[in-house]
Amino acid sequence: MLKGAVIGCGFFAQNQLHAWADLPGVGITALCDRDPEHLAFAAARFGITRTYTDAATMLAAERLDFVDIATTVASHRVLVEAAAAAGVHVICQKPFAPSMADARAMVAACEAAGVTLMVHENFRWQGAVRSAIDALHGGAIGAPFFGRVSFRSGFDVFSGQPYLATQPRFIIEDLGIHILDIARALFGEVTHLSATTRRVNADIRGEDVATMLLAHRGGVTSVVDCSYATRRSPETFPETLLEIDGEAGTLRLDAGYRLTLSTPRGEESRSVAPPLLPWAERPWHNIQESVLRIQAHFLDCLAIGRAPETSGADNLRTLALVEAAYASAAGAGTLDPAEL
Ligand SMILES: NC(=O)c1ccc[n+]([C@@H]2O[C@H](COP(=O)([O-])OP(=O)(O)OC[C@H]3O[C@@H](n4cnc5c(N)ncnc54)[C@H](O)[C@@H]3O)[C@@H](O)[C@H]2O)c1
Incomplete structure (x- = not known):
């Protein structure tokens, strides 16, 4: 034990x-x-x-x-x-x-x-996101050339985490970090990044909207867009939505945890909704399920002496994207995160 x-x-x-x-x-x-x-x-x-x-x-x-x-x-x-x-x-x-x-x-x-050092970078461990990663890497739509990784919501995150309203950095550091990490997990390392940010909610200190353009080493261009200023119906918090175009088809992860693959062979659509664990609560249940999965991964890695997928060393590259996004939004233009 x-x-x-x-x-x-x-x-x-x-x-x-x-x-x-x-x-x-x-x-x-x-x-x-x-x-x-x-x-x-x-x-x-x-x-x-x-x-x-x-x-x-x-x-x-x-x-x-x-x-x-x-x-x-x-x-x-x-x-x-x-x-x-x-x-x-x-x-x-x-x-x-x-x-x-x-x-x-x-x-x-x-x-x-x-x-062993693992970062609790859990969004890529969400069952729905993992299904998309597995389908893409399994070749379901051929080589990808475009991706959109999107998190847009009007959910009040400040009631549970009041410190988020007082920090000079908000959405990229707190939430965008996860969405950038999903982009890395899907499309690989990033050679260039540019970003814009905005603060829409006047009651908070940091930015609550960020739009990032990423060039990945393997040739994919991706857009990573995040907002906590988006009033939408249905509210999709805390879902990450995906649009990926590949040489042999498209992959969509749409609101309501629906994964759709469209290829010349036809369209295949299925639910990848997370289970509601006994201690979980909607709408957080996809995040709660990912906590169970990432902690199980940590134990597996300790048992066999392997570096975790989201090790500290791995996370340096996600953190570099966060730093590049803030620097770009502050006027530094397009940056190579490896130089940070
Ligand atoms: N991965 C996710 O999905 C996810 C979601 C929410 C929060 N988080 C992260 O979890 C972390 C905690 O966030 P939270 O919202 O639970 O914050 P919180 O403020 O509710 O809890 C942090 C706790 O740490 C304690 N603490 C701070 N410094 C300490 C120290 N030096 N020694 C002992 N205790 C100390 C505080 O007293 C507090 O009880 C943050 O880094 C946040 O970004 C991750």
């Missing part, structure tokens, strides 16, 4: 705790949160008695195989480095780090310590 601890017991960690409880071969034996109320709430809810308000104290006192870091980005580097120094494997929430320099230092610390 692997022993883990969750650091940060706020809004999203509840999903992670539910998923750990569902997975075989693992137990969360300790919790840490600097906020005693959050700590007490999660401890009571999940029946975990060993609790700490300081991560260093916990790492010194507990015998752990891994930590699951579910705090917000400002604390990620110090916590990842502390876990590496203690010789325990790490999963860390996105955004992985506030800068490329911090992210590289975190990857280097885990490599030097010989521990």
Whole structure:
């Protein structure tokens, strides 16, 4: 039985705790949160008695195989480095780090310590998105040449995560990071990126609309568009929609989790709707299902000593797209993310 601890017991960690409880071969034996109320709430809810308000104290006192870091980005580097120094494997929430320099230092610390580092980059693990990735990579529509990866919503994310309204960076750093990562998972690495941003909601500090144009090394051009200022009916939060054109057909992932492949042989359309896990709630259930899947992947990787698909090293390339998008939107034009 692997022993883990969750650091940060706020809004999203509840999903992670539910998923750990569902997975075989693992137990969360300790919790840490600097906020005693959050700590007490999660401890009571999940029946975990060993609790700490300081991560260093916990790492010194507990015998752990891994930590699951579910705090917000400002604390990620110090916590990842502390876990590496203690010789325990790490999963860390996105955004992985506030800068490329911090992210590289975190990857280097885990490599030097010989521990596995995975970023909880879960959108590419959503069942519907995974079905599209598998169909594309299985050759269902031939070689792709165009893609649109789109997330447009008017959902009030600020009630559950009030900090999102106060940050100078909003949609690219918080949500676009996932959508850019899906574009990478579908079409491969990016050689050029340009972006525009806008703030429509006057009550928040950062941008709530971003439109990004990506050139991928394999020859695909993709548009990654994100908005939290889009009033639409039906509201599609939190679905990522896809339009992909290939040399032998088209793939669409439409609202309502419908995957359609159109080829000269005809049209094949099926539901790829996620299951509603016992602890899940609509409309978040596709994200909640992806938490279970990504955490299962982490355990599989630990069992066979393989680097996770969304390892820290892999996530450097997603983070570079975020940085390139902000720099481009600020006037830097088209950028090669590898140079950041
Ligand atoms: N992957 C996803 O789908 C998804 C969805 C929502 C949030 N997130 C990410 O999850 C992370 C947490 O977001 P949230 O909305 O749950 O935030 P939150 O503020 O609700 O929870 C964070 C918790 O961490 C605690 N904390 C902060 N620094 C700490 C430290 N140094 N030591 C111990 N505890 C500390 C806080 O007290 C708080 O309880 C963010 O990085 C966010 O981007 C991911």
